[in-house]
Amino acid sequence: MAKASQQRREAQRARARRALKRLEEGEGGLCIDCLEPIAKSRLEVDPSAERCIACAEAQEQG
Numbered sequence: 001m002a003k004a005s006q007q008r009r010e011a012q013r014a015r016a017r018r019a020l021k022r023l024e025e026g027e028g029g030l031c032i033d034c035l036e037p038i039a040k041s042r043l044e045v046d047p048s049a050e051r052c053i054a055c056a057e058a059q060e061q062g
């Protein structure tokens with residue numbers, strides 16, 4: 001159980017690192033699924049967001 005939550009934290013950190021890297025490379029704010037720009041308001045809430053709102057919702061439902 002503890003291991004599962006640790007893995008989740010690791011995944012979140014990796015996600016945040018990738019997001020920061022993309023920002024540094026000037027690719028920040030593009031959805032990894034549809035490559036559309038992610039709304040700024042969404043990035044302000046979750047700077048590590050990798051998907052636009054539509055794709056994130058599809059992901060959650062899937």
Ligand SMILES: [Zn+2]
Pocket residue numbers: 031032033034035036051052053054055056
């Ligand atoms: Zn998308």
